Amino acid sequence: MNKPYQVIPDIDILPAHFPIPGAGFLPVNAFVIKAKEPVLVDTGMGIESEEFMEALREVIDPQDLRWVWLTHDDADHTGSILKVLEAAPQARLVANSLAVLRMSTAWSVPMHRVNWLNPGESINVGDRTLTAVRPPLFDNPTTIGIYDNKSEAFFSADCFGAIIPSPVQNLDDVTEGDLAQGMITWASADSPWLHMVEPKVFGGALDKIRGINPKIILSAHMLPAQGKTEHFLELLAKVPTSPPFVTPNQTALEQILAQG
Numbered sequence: 620m621n622k623p624y625q626v627i628p629d630i631d632i633l634p635a636h637f638p639i640p641g642a643g644f645l646p647v648n649a650f651v652i653k654a655k656e657p658v659l660v661d662t663g664m665g666i667e668s669e670e671f672m673e674a675l676r677e678v679i680d681p682q683d684l685r686w687v688w689l690t691h692d693d694a695d696h697t698g699s700i701l702k703v704l705e706a707a708p709q710a711r712l713v714a715n716s717l718a719v720l721r722m723s724t725a726w727s728v729p730m731h732r733v734n735w736l737n738p739g740e741s742i743n744v745g746d747r748t749l750t751a752v753r754p755p756l757f758d759n760p761t762t763i764g765i766y767d768n769k770s771e772a773f774f775s776a777d778c779f780g781a782i783i784p785s786p787v788q789n790l791d792d793v794t795e796g797d798l799a800q801g802m803i804t805w806a807s808a809d810s811p812w813l814h815m816v817e818p819k820v821f822g823g824a825l826d827k828i829r830g831i832n833p834k835i836i837l838s839a840h841m842l843p844a845q846g847k848t849e850h851f852l853e854l855l856a857k858v859p860t861s862p863p864f865v866t867p868n869q870t871a872l873e874q875i876l877a878q879g
């Protein structure tokens with residue numbers, strides 16, 4: 620984990636970087652929205668759960684949390700969910716019903732604390748409305764990003780992520796070339812189905828975000844990006860015609876292990 624910090628008034632980031640051998644680093648972020656009814660967005664990676672809980676406590680007393688929003692049930696988003704629900708007894712768990720069903724195969728989800736949400740539906744958290752938005756790219760059918768109508772932030776789950784060369788905390792520290800390559804590679808790796816989709820159809824999904832026009836994109840896998848929405852959408856538009864990502868195989872693993 621890196622040190623948490625305030626991104627914009629009312630929104631703090633709990634940042635981490637996951638090293639990917641031979642490729643770089645994948646940012647792995649959770650967020651706290653200091654709404655009238657405070658919201659935690661995602662719960663980090665299980666491998667650093669202790670540090671995650673420490674970082675969370677630096678930002679907010681978990682007892683004050685009223686909502687925990689899981690953008691989807693992948694392990695890099697649910698790492699501390701059990702600890703968080705225990706430390707935040709007043710918080711309700713917001714997730715897509717499929718995510719709750721899937722998680723119920725691994726642990727006993729307290730159904731009386733759950734809020735099922737579909738894309739297009741909203742919750743009111745006192746001083747703002749959080750609307751579930753399905754991002755144009757996702758690696759899991761339970762994905763619900765969040766549009767916050769007060770901050771005009773879009774929490775985009777895995778979408779707009781990038782593998783970056785070094786674990787920097789500021790988008791300005793990533794060169795334009797590295798950003799473009801990192802985002803296109805991540806999109807192709809994380810959403811390989813995109814290569815089976817007509818670019819025009821995908822363009823419609825990008826236009827939906829263009830229509831929302833968020834001021835800031837807060838991806839789980841990218842540095843906070845203010846005023847970059849159009850640029851990011853243009854980068855993603857290139858993915859369907861980019862070469863498909865090929866996952867490293869055993870030959871690659873042996874090379875990595877030999878480097879040691």
Ligand SMILES: [Fe+2]
Binds near residue numbers: 691693758759777
């Ligand atoms: Fe994911």
Ligand SMILES: [Fe+2]
Binds near residue numbers: 693776777
């Ligand atoms: Fe993820």
